[in-house]
Amino acid sequence: MHWSKTLNQKKQAVRVLASLAAGCMMAWGIYRGEAAVVLGKAVNVCLECIGLG
Amino acid sequence: MERRSTSAWNASDWGKLMRISQEIKRKIIQIAAFGYSNTYLQNFAGGQLYKGKWKQFCNPGMNCYSCPAARLSCPIGAMQAVSGAMNFNLSFYVTGFVLAVGVVFGRAVCGYICPFGLIQELLYKIPSPKRKLWKGFTYVKYVLLVFFVLLFPVMITNELGMGAPAYCEYICPVGTLEGGLPLLATHPELRKVIGALFSVKAVILVLTLIGCVVICRFFCKVMCPLGAIYGILNKVSIYHMEVDKEKCVSCGKCRGVCPMDVDPVNAPDSAECIRCGKCTVSCPKNVLSLKFRVELPKKSQ
Ligand code: SF4
Ligand code: SF4
Ligand code: SF4
Numbered sequence: 001m002h003w004s005k006t007l008n009q010k011k012q013a014v015r016v017l018a019s020l021a022a023g024c025m026m027a028w029g030i031y032r033g034e035a036a037v038v039l040g041k042a043v044n045v046c047l048e049c050i051g052l053g
Numbered sequence: 054m055e056r057r058s059t060s061a062w063n064a065s066d067w068g069k070l071m072r073i074s075q076e077i078k079r080k081i082i083q084i085a086a087f088g089y090s091n092t093y094l095q096n097f098a099g100g101q102l103y104k105g106k107w108k109q110f111c112n113p114g115m116n117c118y119s120c121p122a123a124r125l126s127c128p129i130g131a132m133q134a135v136s137g138a139m140n141f142n143l144s145f146y147v148t149g150f151v152l153a154v155g156v157v158f159g160r161a162v163c164g165y166i167c168p169f170g171l172i173q174e175l176l177y178k179i180p181s182p183k184r185k186l187w188k189g190f191t192y193v194k195y196v197l198l199v200f201f202v203l204l205f206p207v208m209i210t211n212e213l214g215m216g217a218p219a220y221c222e223y224i225c226p227v228g229t230l231e232g233g234l235p236l237l238a239t240h241p242e243l244r245k246v247i248g249a250l251f252s253v254k255a256v257i258l259v260l261t262l263i264g265c266v267v268i269c270r271f272f273c274k275v276m277c278p279l280g281a282i283y284g285i286l287n288k289v290s291i292y293h294m295e296v297d298k299e300k301c302v303s304c305g306k307c308r309g310v311c312p313m314d315v316d317p318v319n320a321p322d323s324a325e326c327i328r329c330g331k332c333t334v335s336c337p338k339n340v341l342s343l344k345f346r347v348e349l350p351k352k353s354q
Contacts, residue, residue: 014289015156022153029146034135038147039109041134042118042126043102045243048221049119049130049228050236051254052246 071334079164079329083171086114089124090168096121100239111147113154114167115279117225119232129202129279130228133218137206151282159290160283161343163273164327169227173272176265185314186268190275191325197224198278220278222250226261227272229254269312274325284324291345292328294321301340307332317341 029035047053090112093103102121112125128151135144154162163170177183197220205219221228233254237243264271273280287293294317301318308316310332313325317332318340333341 011289015291018152018156018286018289022149022156025145025149025152027149029135029144029149032141032145034141034144034146035109037135037138037141038111038126038131038144039106041131042108042123043104045102045236046119046130046218046221046228046232048218049117049225050233050243051229051251052233052243052248053217053222053250 068334068337072331075330075334082165083174086166087168087171090114090116091120091122092124093122097235098239100236111150112168113151113158113162115169115227115277116167117228117231119228119236121232121235123231127227129225130218130221133202133206133216133220136203137210137216137218139214142207151279152286155283155286156290158283158292159287159328160280160324160326161290161292161328162283163270163280164329167279169231169277170270170273170327173265173270176262177269179266181266183269184267186271186274188314193275194277194281194284197276198281202278223253224257224276226254226258226276229258230262233258270327273327274313281324287324287326288322292343293346294326294328294333295342295344296321297340300338302338304337306335306337307341310335 096103100121102119103124105124107124108118108126110125111128111131112123113128115129116123116125116127118126118130128147132144132147132151135141135147158166201220201224206216208216209219210216233251237247261272261276264275268274296318298318303318307318311317311326312329312331313323313327315323315326315332317323317326320326321341328343330343333343
């Protein structure tokens, strides 16, 4: 059906764009040092998580 | 005594066997993912955290990074940690990761990988009166995602420009259960500083646990911001459900077995569907199937 074909094409386009965006975002985030921020937070007791923060 | 015909016996038995084997396969994957996410069980004894390099990577599911056994970071906690940090307003790294996982698997992460999903399924096995959730409550998780995970850590900041992880601080019962209780049990110095905030979080935890015993995956349905993101991505994810509507006899069996109260025939891309496969093996007409969509561009003639 024409309608569902167009819908599938739109979904396919969203998938491709979202995958590209995801890859670029991860690369940019790592480049600007976000992985180190995550590591720093995760290896210390997070007072907010445990309800004392 | 009348004997059932062999073919009828076989058909119903075959269906039952399919359901059991699908559920066993899913449980094995869930347990393996739970084990991989929580490798450092020995840390519970002393109440330390694992401090190795794996913690810079996120778990695809909810597993608190303040849990002594945790190997990976919680994506919701990590998202807030970065966006609340002095130099950043949004975590490209974590958002990109969640987007990538969600585009491929959608909420199948919830059905197969998420450690807290497994915990909730076990809680639901505790004998008690069971209830369905009013559908309106499923929208609460989107409100929590937008305000507590995305906006508050950026908007409510101290004089240094740093924001607190508001979802972790005021809501998350996963953190209280997996991080708070084991760390408070092993650290007397932490117990000394327990205040009103902990009481609030403890009440939320107790209500959540009761909710999970009475309502299947209560936290997933109502409170999980990660499930909200994967739910939105269910609409386009590569792993998806296909429905052959022409074969459907409207018996309602799929709807009846669904733990997430989804009608898969009419809403195969529902944001609530965790792709557990219970409906696919319950359908007597094989109307439903879960698969990765592979759409190769067709060559023009
Ligand atoms: S408190 Fe909750 S959201 Fe925060 S890091 Fe722990 S599990 Fe994740
Ligand atoms: S909704 Fe959240 S807690 Fe539930 S299985 Fe999905 S990621 Fe895990
Ligand atoms: S619709 Fe099917 S696959 Fe989705 S949650 Fe319900 S039973 Fe599981």
